[in-house]
Amino acid sequence: MIRPVRHIAAMTPYALAELNAPIGKRLVSLSQNESLQPPSPLAIAAAADALASAQLYPDPDWTALRIALGTTHDIAPSDILCGNGSMELIASLTLAFANPQNAVLAPANAYPFFKTAAQLAQARFDTAPEKHGQVSVDALLAAVRADTRIVFVANPGNPTGTRISRPELLRLREGLRADIMLVIDEAYGEFADHLDEPMFDLVKRGDVVVLRTFSKAYGLAGMRVGWGVFPAQIAEHVRKVMNPNNISVAGQAAASAALKDHAYMRATCLRTATERDRFISDLRAAGFDVADSFTNFALIRFGNADAAKCADNALRAEGVFLRAQGGAGLPDCLRVTIGDPDDMNLTAALLKRWKEGENT
Template structure:
């Protein structure tokens, strides 16, 4: 058999243009690499909930394990009913995914064609760009102003070819947020042929997250996405959802893999929604941690971006070196080179003890007291 034709010769051109997503390093990988104890290594690199999984969720998951030989309910019936009750939306307005990342991909499958333009912030959550490129569309990246999405600039970037606009509230990695008034005004100003995807991955950390449901009910083209990976502590289960009009949800449903959300994740998500105490505790812990790290950066004169998420972006200098040295100390954070911010580190908020360890490690590697 000849080997003159390789897979690379056969692959779709868009695959070769696809950047590779660099995730936060798992604890076990770093511990193995540096020969350190995984038990004492901490990961503040992927904006996970440091409180961990709620005991009530663990109970629910355990009682579901012996049903794992059944396929899941592809329609996520119980979760759909629960969310409809909580939001006042109809059950038909929801679409579920393997993390909210899959919701973005379903938007791509359903709506983004070759040659379409997709408007996003330049340092917006990187998956918007990956999805756009995956569907052979053109990312139109609008520079941020003061690390915040420039809604006027994004509106100006909208053209006849624009299909989708991605707006995170707040953004990762900057942690910044446009005001509710600005977002509402922006949503109203977009032309009819453009779909606004509002990414609400960190909405539960806000006192009063922007509410686009009235505009949605008015017929505006809006898809909101939420996740169970952040305040609900279920990142490893992979479950998120979108809400939009029933017409939009049913179109996205057509391009969804039939059993895209596994049954354990559905049970976990339902239990997490029923455990609001855990959510409140998580929010409170995050507020304390944000204050602790902000106060530290402030006291040491380290520039940082005030954050509304469960992470914070700080300008530390040579982050490739600092990241390496911190890893050797058993503290994993996230350098922002892939976002075009090589001087910046994104640090997820941990427990009080983890935040203290982070501060001590930073003092050591930055040689400050």
Template sequence: QSYAYNFAASAAARVGAAYIKAAEHDFTVSTDSILAAVTPATRIVFVCNPGNPTGTGIRNAELLRLRAALAQDVLLVIDQAYGEFDDQDPGPIFALVARGDTVVLRTLSKAYGLAGARVGWGVFPPSVAAEVRKMQNSNQVTMASLAMAVAAVEDQAYMRETVARTTQIRDRFAHDLRSAGYHVPESRTNFVLIGFSSTAAAQAAERTLRGADIIVRGLGGYGLTDCLRATVGPQEMMDRALRILIDMPSA
């Protein structure tokens, strides 16, 4: 996909593999574009859903259609780092792993708030898991991080409450930005992508927000120089950011 998590490109470069991007439609993954980009040499298809840095998502049916159309010797890797923010039942996607040709990745860095602990997890076919273990760093996740991870996973009610509150703040922020003339794709994550009229407008907004102690992320590394990514924070902070953006001369 055009704007998939950049680490996928870095990992491909590290092993000398060709990395091919598939066009997206309005910052959203296109199954048809991915299938059109597949060649007999394709070995791995990587899909970030919900997307990063776009925040958009596709329905499970599209992922199932993608898997069905791919050859069995093509490994489908579905990155669901923001999966807890998606309103879809994850069951059908996890069930794909039983085929032996699909991997689903998750993390505790987003909905569980453990970014500093660096704990992730995934569901792998046994044959793939065996190869992944060969590449793992010998310095595993610390005991402290594992203890935090266990405590976080066991408190599902708190996670769901956090996701619900974050979603509420996110949707209000996105709605108000759209009303002010900004292009904001529908997000299924804990952040919103804000499209500006130009690269200069995005840079000016970033500087103004930073001056107000509000940090947003520029996306030049993804080729989205006219966009900023804003992670959802407390309501008061999002309201301050909104007021600043509404007052900007160019949306």
């Protein structure tokens, strides 16, 4: 009998969205925090052009992409690593810096892949309570143990949608020991860039990593391009774990071209934020509990897990797929990715209909 190693056998597969609309219903997927717009036309054209040289392996150093990122964000290209999605960077840095003798720490309602990465590294996964959907620096610092090696904070957070301010993140970093790496995952960072609190400068301390992705604001989730700013002594080891040919020629070309179309990305963020805030106000007016969001999604609190499940089922029956949040410790919540106005109006109408049915 061929057996997997024990820690892999014990893991459950990472839970992605289930998207199976009932027969005859149009599938409305608002479950994966994808962009409401296709990629920039420049990115589409660049990816198509790149296919003409797809007989060659991709650039393992992401040279053009790193230069473009460096120029856009005023960062030295040599400080940047690019991943097959930021998921590859999260998994690789955890494998390189955590092991069965130590622990990874994250807020209790954090992005579930942080836990998956810890499980891959066989590290203990610790959590710190959040308060009303907000990351608590005090709770994180109180949860640090002698064997803690990595602290993950997504900012803005998924699925909470809330944000932690730069002074609070600085306070977190100051309160952590020097042998603990702080990873700030800014997958939704572009939706909060107007607040003008960039974190890249912290990387020069040597104990902070900042991650971003092209999957959200740039609408390139299907291309799998993430990136991050790493201290050199951390990057050196993370690269050993990564697939050396990790991003396809089309992915690298699309991401580089998307950076040239800054106006398109900003327009996507603006459109998303406008639609998001309209949706949130609409639901609040109907009596739903929805937190402010700094992302391309909204989190609805139903008060208990049964009500969330019931609402989820009512929408699924009509082909509308939101995302249950039991995996992030919020079984009473559903997360709604912001889609186009028709889909948001349909979703709001179905939620209101469900609520009326509950109250009769």
